[in-house]
Amino acid sequence: MAKFLNTSAINYFLEEIIKSASDRLVLISPFLKLNDRIKELLEDKNRLKIDVRIVYGKNELQPEEINWLKELSFIRTSFCKNLHAKCYLNESNCIITSLNLYEFSQVNNNEMGILISRDKDSEVYRETYEEAQRIIRISDEVRMSLERVPQESVSDIADPSNEQQQKISTSKLAKKLGLSTKQFLSQATEKGLLLDKDETHVLTDSGISKGGELRESKRFGQYFVWPVDFEI
Template identity: 65%
Template sequence: MAKFLNTSGTNYFLEELIKDARDRVILISPFLKLNDRIKELLSDKNRLKIDVRIVYGKSELQPEEINWLNDLTYVRTSFCKNLHAKCYLNEDVCIITSLNLYEFSQVNNNEMGVLLSKEDDSETFKEAYEEAQRIIRVSEEVRVSLKRIPKSEDGDAESNEDSKTEKLTTSKLAKKLGKTTEELLGIFCEKEFLEDKDGKHFITDKGKSAGGQFMPKGRYGPYFLWPAELEV
């Protein structure tokens, strides 16, 4: 039987939905600005290799969302034009609500929603799940547009072609190439893209010329970005 949710109830069951997911999580929300608790739960699902799909509908992603999403392998993000639905699912339960996946809404707004379970509301759950899958299919998976555009010294976005190139972290590029991160770091040192000083890696001018980029701040500390099509 469906359960009515107010704002606090929606927030509580949304966290439980993510925490209890064993196979998949689908989060559909026009606005996307995640609070620290939701990020923590999704990062844990990423470590457990749980498939997470986030669909949003407003193109203005915040820088913290951009950097955070770039570091997650099993969290895929899609953009859906004209999206207004707010729906959150795992393999067992579904929340249909007015609540955006937006920190301000979760704290300040008066929201309503309903909680459906696959066990008690099987037909309605199935219809909601199928509609969520349709929204995913008509959405465009975001890759390049999630990358922060580097700034020139005068503060304007760089207009050169390199700023439009898709870039991956070292670990993601290693996975794409079928190597371990340590193997790829070793190759980059051999090619003089990186220099190893007392166990710490530093990017060289040659590495920068190849499209490498040092990022001083990330969820787990400094990291490097590389062109997705870099040949090694």
């Protein structure tokens, strides 16, 4: 029989679902934003080569987090338009809840949810699993990368007459300069173009004057672009 969960119980069982996944893990949440505990748990699943699918409707990851996520080869991410469902499941249990993934371990909000066991609630679990699979099927799989250019910018880059289109992403510029993205960010910080703040980077006035620009995509979150002829 399904079990009612309050806020603290949701946090507990969500962590248990992630930790106990031995075959598959599906995390469906409108917002893709991960705290340190979630990252730690997902890294462990990746080391164990567990198939993890994350479906989201809006990406709020920082550039450094995107680089972190793209290194986890067993974690696949998919974008689903108009997603509002919150469902977290492994091969044995699932939670349907009001709790967004980014609110995990937070107790400021009052949340509710239900825990469904595959053994005790086989029919409800099956229907939930099938709906989760349907959402995955209608979603667009996205390989996290700072090199990915939002669709609305492709035509701009192809048109050299448009000043805004003569800019490229940090990873592409780093590659052009013979650097890794991490090396570029480090050197840009040393030169005062970026500020390292709370494990993320922020453009300084100097960086802006050199043509650096912060852009945002609903799918890929925030990222920096730079003039194609930029020299560090």
